[in-house]
Amino acid sequence: MAFHLHIENFRCLRKVDLDLGGVCVLIGPNGSGKSTFVRALQFMSDVLSPGPVEAFENAGGGGMLQNFSSDERILLRASQDDVMWEVLPRPKGIGVQLPMEERFSIGGKTVIEQLSNSATFRFGEKAFASDVRLSLYQAAVAVFGKGEDEPISLLPSPFFVTRLQSQSYFEPDILAIRQSGSPVGRDTRLNSHGKNVFTVLRNWKAGNRIHEERFSFVREGLRRAFPDLFDALDFESAGQIVTARFYMPGNGSPIPFHLAPTGLIAGLLHLTAVASTGTASTVMIDEFENSLHPHAIRVLIDYIRERAAKMDLTVLLASHSPVVLDQFRDCPAQAIVMDPSNQPTPLDKLEDPNWLAQFSLGDLYAHENIGAAKSAP
Amino acid sequence: MKRVQLIVTGEMEKAALHSSLGRLFPDAEFLAPSFNNSFTSSRLTAASPQPPRHGIPTKPNVNKLARELIADVEPGSSRAGQLDLVLVVEDLELCNHDQPGTVTERFRRAVREELDARNFNGGSRRKVEEKLRTRCSFHLFSPMTDAYFFGEDAALARAKAKRPNRFQAEVTDIELFQVADPDYQSVADGLRPWARASRERHPKHYLGFLCTPSDDLLSERNDVQHYRETKQGKAALEVLDWRAVLARPRQAQFARAMIDDIAAALAHENPFPGQCAPETKRRDNGLLRNL
Numbered sequence: 001m002a003f004h005l006h007i008e009n010f011r012c013l014r015k016v017d018l019d020l021g022g023v024c025v026l027i028g029p030n031g032s033g034k035s036t037f038v039r040a041l042q043f044m045s046d047v048l049s050p051g052p053v054e055a056f057e058n059a060g061g062g063g064m065l066q067n068f069s070s071d072e073r074i075l076l077r078a079s080q081d082d083v084m085w086e087v088l089p090r091p092k093g094i095g096v097q098l099p100m101e102e103r104f105s106i107g108g109k110t111v112i113e114q115l116s117n118s119a120t121f122r123f124g125e126k127a128f129a130s131d132v133r134l135s136l137y138q139a140a141v142a143v144f145g146k147g148e149d150e151p152i153s154l155l156p157s158p159f160f161v162t163r164l165q166s167q168s169y170f171e172p173d174i175l176a177i178r179q180s181g182s183p184v185g186r187d188t189r190l191n192s193h194g195k196n197v198f199t200v201l202r203n204w205k206a207g208n209r210i211h212e213e214r215f216s217f218v219r220e221g222l223r224r225a226f227p228d229l230f231d232a233l234d235f236e237s238a239g240q241i242v243t244a245r246f247y248m249p250g251n252g253s254p255i256p257f258h259l260a261p262t263g264l265i266a267g268l269l270h271l272t273a274v275a276s277t278g279t280a281s282t283v284m285i286d287e288f289e290n291s292l293h294p295h296a297i298r299v300l301i302d303y304i305r306e307r308a309a310k311m312d313l314t315v316l317l318a319s320h321s322p323v324v325l326d327q328f329r330d331c332p333a334q335a336i337v338m339d340p341s342n343q344p345t346p347l348d349k350l351e352d353p354n355w356l357a358q359f360s361l362g363d364l365y366a367h368e369n370i371g372a373a374k375s376a377p
Numbered sequence: 378m379k380r381v382q383l384i385v386t387g388e389m390e391k392a393a394l395h396s397s398l399g400r401l402f403p404d405a406e407f408l409a410p411s412f413n414n415s416f417t418s419s420r421l422t423a424a425s426p427q428p429p430r431h432g433i434p435t436k437p438n439v440n441k442l443a444r445e446l447i448a449d450v451e452p453g454s455s456r457a458g459q460l461d462l463v464l465v466v467e468d469l470e471l472c473n474h475d476q477p478g479t480v481t482e483r484f485r486r487a488v489r490e491e492l493d494a495r496n497f498n499g500g501s502r503r504k505v506e507e508k509l510r511t512r513c514s515f516h517l518f519s520p521m522t523d524a525y526f527f528g529e530d531a532a533l534a535r536a537k538a539k540r541p542n543r544f545q546a547e548v549t550d551i552e553l554f555q556v557a558d559p560d561y562q563s564v565a566d567g568l569r570p571w572a573r574a575s576r577e578r579h580p581k582h583y584l585g586f587l588c589t590p591s592d593d594l595l596s597e598r599n600d601v602q603h604y605r606e607t608k609q610g611k612a613a614l615e616v617l618d619w620r621a622v623l624a625r626p627r628q629a630q631f632a633r634a635m636i637d638d639i640a641a642a643l644a645h646e647n648p649f650p651g652q653c654a655p656e657t658k659r660r661d662n663g664l665l666r667n668l
Contacts, residue, residue, distance in 0.1 A: 302607070306601075306602070306605075308600075309599065309600035309601045310599075310601050312599070329414060329418075330418070353419070354419040354420060355419075355426055355427065357418045358419065358426040358437045358438055359414075359429075359435055359436075359437055359438060360414045360441070363435045363436070363441075364429065364432075364435055367432045367433040368431070368432035368433060369429035369431065369432035369433075369435055370429075370432075372431065
């Protein structure tokens with residue numbers, strides 16, 4: 001199910017008004033804001049959990065959040081049906097003013113609200129002590145969970161907490177994964193650089209049975225995307241390091257992952273990122289196509305679509321690949337174009353779908369007919 | 378052994394059409410199909426689409442298909458002397474179901490445009506035109522490949538249909554697919570991927586419905602696809618019983634025209650004689666074997 005996103009003045013994003021749902025691809029020239037768009041979603045996710053302080057740390061501080069050409073307020077808002085959540089960070093020097101302005105509303109009526117720099121947040125007519133380390137939702141849950149007289153069930157539907165509980169990774173450190181494996185831990189979610197991938201997979205396989213399905217999803221996806229290369233994988237530990245070995249079809253000898261083709265590791269990371277998320281959540285993958293053969297790209301997107309449909313996931317792929325874009329020929333509304341003014345717009349709103357259907361979307365992108373830089377021919 | 382190259386526009390056809398047709402003509406070699414994007418997924422007009430407003434000129438899919446067909450027979454091509462027959466196989470699609478002539482005309486014009494664009498010298502052009510006329514064809518599946526599965530009960534089973542099929546091939550031509558199934562029609566638009574307007578005429582959507590388990594039918598909206606062309610569709614197509622599909626001589630005229638054309642090119646008797654679609658049946662002195 002799609003949710004609506006409204007962003008103003010966040011870094012290079014002057015204004016975003018967009019419905020997101022299912023598997024989407026984000027295209028546009030370098031510097032047009034694709035990665036910033038992904039990071040805006042990550043920032044919203046981080047505010048909700050682990051909390052505002054970590055959100056700013058992960059975003060590199062508050063000083064660079066403001067749009068470069070505007071000093072108007074920064075606003076990040078998500079809504080679904082009649083429920084809305086918004087956060088308005090105010091940079092202060094290189095930091096940010098805490099607590100941040102934040103509110104939930106239902107049907108246009110504010111239910112919980114935290115005003116900037118206020119020591120309390122309001123739920124209806126009542127005021128409760130704020131905690132700058134917590135998001136408004138976390139603070140409300142903490143207060144009502146302690147037996148305050150407002151029942152926790154009155155909180156707005158926590159769809160954001162799942163929908164925006166995003167799993168993303170940027171610039172996965174494949175060299176480090178090859179050389180050093182993953183640090184031992186109890187992780188069951190891929191971190192943003194993918195460094196803990198082997199630990200996560202091992203914990204899914206060997207740990208709680210609720211994770212078995214995630215491991216199976218990753219293994220099956222790799223079999224489909226790399227049919228001549230991959231059949232199975234297992235794990236090895238040495239000291240504080242976990243690493244893995246994979247088995248080729250029909251070959252009994254394992255091959256250490258530090259010898260694996262880069263595309264196989266990229267596919268492993270993509271699938272682990274998708275499997276890390278729960279029902280109705282969001283996954284963001286930057287530069288999806290890196291190191292992947294066109295066959296693997298096609299198979300992985302198709303396979304991820306199956307899971308997105310089954311689990312109501314939103315999967316956002318930032319890409320420059322014509323091969324990736326061609327996988328959206330039947331659904332141009334799911335292809336989001338960053339135009340030269342840094343405004344993301346669904347492709348079917350920029351061009352007549354009947355016209356688009358007569359071309360390869362990948363060709364149109366490669367030839368700078370869509371998603372081109374300002375100086376395109 | 379004669380060699381046949383298929384150029385297709387669907388993943389299912391890419392995966393299985395050569396196996397399917399190869400079973401009909403076991404003494405010929407059907408090579409793995411090459412894939413190009415479809416040009417019939419939107420309503421076509423006689424005019425070519427407007428070129429992009431900016432950027433580097435981009436060819437429409439129909440021209441890319443035509444270009445690939447020419448490339449398979451032009452002098453210097455590594456495969457030019459090795460192929461006895463090259464078939465472009467495209468879906469007519471519901472949006473063009475009433476105008477197959479517009480589709481074939483669009484393709485014919487694209488072949489001419491691409492011939493002109495190649496700037497062959499006189500001798501080469503004549504050779505290419507001769508090969509196009511004798512070795513190349515353009516065929517349509519109507520309205521789409523999945524329709525033919527309704528001509529063979531076992532094909533629906535291979536596609537993992539779980540519900541009784543209400544389409545009656547003995548009453549309605551599969552190429553004019555139309556089904557009256559109250560359960561299929563009762564689901565509100567948008568609740569399932571196949572629950573769309575005009576679904577009663579859409580064989581792929583009906584297959585999607587037939588493959589949906591009962592316990593998944595009436596729950597809240599979801600986008601899970603129980604019928605996937607590259608899996609269930611491939612299983613249905615690769616061993617499709619064309620004898621059952623083409624059992625009625627006046628029906629399935631587009632598919633029959635294709636089989637008739639292949640049989641003639643391979644010097645076989647047409648295994649399923651009957652009426653062929655006038656738009657794609659064999660003819661003399663055309664641009665292609667059948668256009």
